Amino acid sequence: MFLSYLKIAWKVLLRRKFFTFISLFGISFTLMMLLVMYAMVDYSVGPQMPELRTDRLLFITRMQLFYRDGGQSNSGLGYAFLDKYARTLRTPEKVSLSEHNFSTVAAYVGNQTLKLDLKRTDDVFWQVLNFDFVAGRPFNAQEERDAAHVVVVNESTARRYFGTSENVLGRVMELDAVRYRVVGVVSDVPLSRIQSYAEVWVPLSTTPANLRDPDYLGGYMAILLAPSAAEVDNVKAEFQQVVNRIPLPDPKQFKELRTRAHTLFASLIAHANGSSSADGASGLVVRVALALTLLFMLLPALNLINVNVSRTLERASEIGVRKAFGATTSALMRQFLIENIFLTLLGGLLGLGLAAGMLAFINSIHLIPYAQFALNGRVFGVALGLALVFGILSGVYPAYKMSKLQAAQVLKGEVAL
Amino acid sequence: MTNLFAPVAVDSASPRVATAAPAPGRAVLQLTGIEKVYQTRTIETVALNHVNLTINQGEFVSIMGPSGCGKSTLLSIMGLLDEPTGGTLELDGRPVQSYSDKELARLRNHKIGFVFQSYHLINDLSVLDNVELPLLYRSGVSGKERRQRAYAALEKVGLGARTNHFPSQLSGGQRQRVAIARALAGQPELILADEPTGNLDSVMGEEIMDLLLTLNRQEGTTIVMVTHDEQQALKTQRLIRFFDGSQVS
Structure with a gap:
């Protein structure tokens, strides 16, 4: 029929x-x-790629500080804050800290200037995310501790800088007049993957910024990898409990602090509307x-x-x-x-x-x-x-x-x- | 739910409404005081006025009358396609008024086959697919069995070689044969034919009439035929005449 x-x-x-x-x-x-x-x-x-395990990944990307007089500050988080409150969480399998936004650096190829998007990350960044390495490897914990001048570069940038994406391992890239040794080449990551996108990635420890700055607000983010998709809510809950106990930076000036661990989708919504509480949104x-x-x-x-x-x-x-x-x-x-x-x-x-x-x-x-x-x-x-x-x-x-x-x-x- | 298809015990002694000729078998259809009135806000049109009629098994009955006298309305009511506004209709001894749409559809599917003046074949389907149609709505009939039964019905009307043709590729007479095969495919007890030769020339009309007569004589199929053709009507066992919604003979 x-x-x-x-x-x-x-x-x-x-x-x-x-x-x-x-x-x-x-x-x-x-x-x-x-x-x-x-x-x-x-x-x-x-x-x-590279956020292949979206069902297990959580992102802490923004913090809102509400002033007693009605205003609010809203930005990425301080490195020291994340180091103290996110890296110490017990429920996630892994926690990675990295710069929240990429910065633009200059590289010179002959007479040409290349404006490259650079992101500083820790070594765990490469473990929580799934980059497609076409050659080499990510930088490791030792290199991160030593602030080694090593770089992971995407394929297109390798081609633009070296004229090829093959046999570039060990070669040197000069970014903003600082020399970095190429340790890995990855497939291009689109700009739409804003939490992981860059054209070159270098160790976070190479930053000239003061990572011990106690300011709660800053230019950093954390990526949490839950042990399983079922554990995601537990990770969120643990972070929320921690946040609830965090003292306000200046109780006379601020009345409330808000930050959350979001899924990738919610983190993008939060990014778009400039809020840290995008779960409902x-x-x-x-x-x-x-x-x-x-x-x-x-x-x-x-x-x-x-x-x-x-x-x-x-x-x-x-x-x-x-x-x-x-x-x-x-x-x-x-x-x-x-x-x-x-x-x-x-x-x-x-x-x-x-x-x-x-x-x-x-x-x-x-x-x-x-x-x-x-x-x-x-x-x-x-x-x-x-x-x-x-x-x-x-x-x-x-x-x-x-x-x-x-x-x-x-x-x-x-x-x- | 009532088993509509259980064998019906026929009480031959039960009183029946007088019919024009003695019946050869049990009553397939029994119409008692059937009325059909079309009502609008201003006009009331009586299409059928207190019709009493019995159609017996194995009969070939023709119904004649001028246009608009209610013949087709009567056939629609007999075929459970239309509801009377008064009276009772029994099919195989069971009154059908209280049946649901689903039950009526099932009764039509199992017990009644239709042949229309303008064939009403589905032009998008092949001859074989058209003939299979009644079996599509019958549960428990496999695709293979459907094909076999449709093919057998087409053989019966002499169109076994035209199974893959489409209606548009056939003559009027052939189309009506397909329509008859479709009516036969479900092996109904009763075939209702509404002016089956009305759109055909006399030669083709004769062919179709012969086919219906053969089906009635050889297979014992009960047929009720509405016609304008007196010659054809006279070939049937019983002729009923209608005028202005009433049976006049």
Whole structure:
């Protein structure tokens, strides 16, 4: 029976090619837009290199200090603060400290100046994250302790600086007039991975800044790796307990201190809205995104409903015959829903193709440095899900209308919708 | 739920509404005081006025009358596609008024086959797929069995070689044969044919009429046919005439 429904669905599609084109265009264009957006979000916060273990990673990136007179200070955290309160946590498997933002350094290649994004990290940084090393290794604990002038460089920068990304280990890069020895080359990390992105990474201990500065606010962040996904909430809770006990830097000046360990997604929301308490905000963002997605799909869905209802007239005879030979209202509803879902799945497939093309275009214009947006299993799953929702959204009402046609009337040629 | 398809014990002594001719078998359909009134805000149209009729197993009954006299409405009511506004309809001795949409659909599927004047074949489906249609809605029939039964029905109407054709590739007579095969595929007790030769020329009309007569005589299929053609009506066992919604003979 299912095969019969599909046969009919296919023939109906071919019957009025212009209507079919309008319907498929609406569906595939809508799905393309949504898929491109989802692919970009997934590329930024999904489990991809180097934050491969997003289900176990937590980020402490911001602190808010509320003044008694109503204002607030909001920035990254001080190194000494994180060293004292984050590095000493018992529940995480590993804790890494690094600079919160990359800084720009100059390198010279002949007469050309290269502006490179540099991030200082500790050695654990390379253990909590999963960089793709194409050559060499990360810097180790000894090098971090010794403030060794070693550097991990991304492939593109190696090519720009050395003219090649091969056999560059042991060679020297001069960054802001400081010489660093290359110990590793990694695949490019896109700028959208803001917690790990850089073009060159050097040991945190090489910083000229005073790491013993007791100021709670500063330019650093911590990345926590929970022992398992199930332990993430325990890690969050432990950090919160610690934070609750931390004395305010100046109780006369400040009334409250806020900082949290966030998932990657929540940390990006916190980064975007400049807040440290983004747990609720990330939930709100997801809900708003879902509502907007539905709203975005509503217009083409309404168009499809319209097309489907008008097509009811040309299928009245078929509906009458099916009823006469034993089709129940629910069987007919099922048939028309399956047909509509077939159409929207086809639209979803086209949408995936269009999305792949659009992502390739975005990659080609280098909208986001080093980003190579692509479709993956999750995007495919979302496409399937969206097409199904779309199919049901636009199919239920026409299917109901069709199935309710009176067989005796339509077989006599008297159709009343 | 009531077993709609359990064998029905027929009480031959039970009083029946008078019919035009003696019945050869048990009553398949029994219509008692059937009325159909279409009501709008201003007009009340009586399509059927107190119709009493019994269709017995194995009968070939034709119904004649001028256009608009209620023949097709009667056929729709007999086929459980329309509800009367008054009276009772019994199928195999059971009143059907209280049945749900689902139960009526099941009864139509198992007991009744339809042949329409304008064939009502699904143009997007092949001949074989069209004939399979009633079996699609019957549980427990495998795809293979569906194919076999549809093919056998097509053989019966002489179209075994046209299974993969589409309706648009067939003549009017052939399309009506396909429609008859579709009605036969579910092996119903009763075939309701609404002017089955109405769209055909006289030669093809004769062919279709011969086919229906053969089915009735050889297979014992009960047939009720609405027609405008007196010659064809006279070939059937019983002729019922209608005028203005009432049975006149």
